Amino acid sequence: MSDERAERIAEFIRPLRVKPGSKVRLDRDFDPRYRAGLKKAEGVELLRSGVSLLAEYQDRLAAADSYGVVMCLQALDAGGKDGTIRHVMSGVNPQGVRVSSFKVPSAEELDHDYLWRYAKRLPERGEIAIFNRSHYEEVLVVRVHPENLLRQKLPEHARGPDVWKRRYREINDWERYLTDNGFKVVKIFLNLSREEQRIRFLKRIDLPEKNWKFSAADVRERRRWDDYQLAFSAMLSATSTEWAPWYVVPADRKWFARICAAAVLAHTLIGIDPQYPDVGEEARKELLATRRELEREAPAGASADPYAERNKADRKEKKGKKGRG
Ligand code: AMP
Numbered sequence: 085m086s087d088e089r090a091e092r093i094a095e096f097i098r099p100l101r102v103k104p105g106s107k108v109r110l111d112r113d114f115d116p117r118y119r120a121g122l123k124k125a126e127g128v129e130l131l132r133s134g135v136s137l138l139a140e141y142q143d144r145l146a147a148a149d150s151y152g153v154v155m156c157l158q159a160l161d162a163g164g165k166d167g168t169i170r171h172v173m174s175g176v177n178p179q180g181v182r183v184s185s186f187k188v189p190s191a192e193e194l195d196h197d198y199l200w201r202y203a204k205r206l207p208e209r210g211e212i213a214i215f216n217r218s219h220y221e222e223v224l225v226v227r228v229h230p231e232n233l234l235r236q237k238l239p240e241h242a243r244g245p246d247v248w249k250r251r252y253r254e255i256n257d258w259e260r261y262l263t264d265n266g267f268k269v270v271k272i273f274l275n276l277s278r279e280e281q282r283i284r285f286l287k288r289i290d291l292p293e294k295n296w297k298f299s300a301a302d303v304r305e306r307r308r309w310d311d312y313q314l315a316f317s318a319m320l321s322a323t324s325t326e327w328a329p330w331y332v333v334p335a336d337r338k339w340f341a342r343i344c345a346a347a348v349l350a351h352t353l354i355g356i357d358p359q360y361p362d363v364g365e366e367a368r369k370e371l372l373a374t375r376r377e378l379e380r381e382a383p384a385g386a387s388a389d390p391y392a393e394r395n396k397a398d399r400k401e402k403k404g405k406k407g408r409g
């Protein structure tokens with residue numbers, strides 16, 4: 085990874101970052117149509133190289149087995165969470181990723197503290213966990229629809245008017261604890277405009293193969309647009325921290341949202357800079373002894389080490405091409 089490329093990625097996502105301690109008003113501070121002056125064709129190329137960068141870093145993350153990453157995706161309905169996950173993670177090894185979608189909590193989940201079900205889905209070291217919706221629903225949908233809070237069976241002292249402020253603090257503390265222990269929390273809010281949501285809903289109604297994605301509840305939620313904007317703004321203001329900042333990703337153009345999400349995740353992995361473990365001198369000596377043994381087993385007429393031979397030929401060819409080009 086060149087420093088220059090790392091710096092370009094950092095530069096690219098800087099305008100999306102919510103400065104810790106700042107007071108956000110979504111409609112004033114973030115434009116859902118922003119695209120950093122990029123054209124779609126350039127964007128598609130960028131995403132392709134971003135996806136292969138992620139694949140390389142994920143391989144190293146798994147090999148190093150020391151850090152884990154949890155990427156939280158929040159959005160309003162039709163914000164593009166599913167498509168973002170599909171595209172951004174398209175190049176990575178499925179063995180190293182676990183995706184969890186959080187729906188209306190079950191009876192069992194409601195019988196625990198509100199972070200319980202999210203804690204159960206945290207990554208192992210070496211893994212990337214993706215939260216499709218996350219613990220932030222606990223200060224979003226639960227705040228906009230207080231009947232959700234009633235269902236949580238909280239004791240009286242935990243239900244007071246300071247409940248949201250307290251939850252912000254608890255979430256910040258929880259994320260700090262995770263970060264301190266090697267689990268980075270990456271937070272992405274896909275910021276969709278009201279008009280683009282209308283268009284995407286219509287598409288889901290017009291195309292039969294999209295009908296399953298649409299429910300009457302989605303329209304009910306849309307009627308609460310302003311309440312959600314306020315809840316998102318308050319949440320972004322209170323929970324963007326130095327250890328786990330929020331990124332507000334412009335979501336009206338799907339291709340641009342995907343590049344941003346890939347860049348934010350890449351930036352985190354570059355920061356971790358996971359390394360392949362060095363097996364050490366003793367183990368290396370043993371490997372070389374084993375290699376000699378395998379070489380002696382070569383059948384008559386076969387090369388002692390076909391892999392090394394092919395590798396050498398490939399390198400020679402590459403060098404030749406470079407010389408000619
Ligand atoms: P979807 O992601 O479209 O499958 O919908 C999941 C639904 O679960 C959404 O309507 C969310 O608002 C709802 N949901 C997610 N988390 C919670 C929560 N903690 N409490 C209540 N509803 C939730």
Ligand code: MG
Nearest residue numbers: 161162297302
């Ligand atoms: Mg839905």
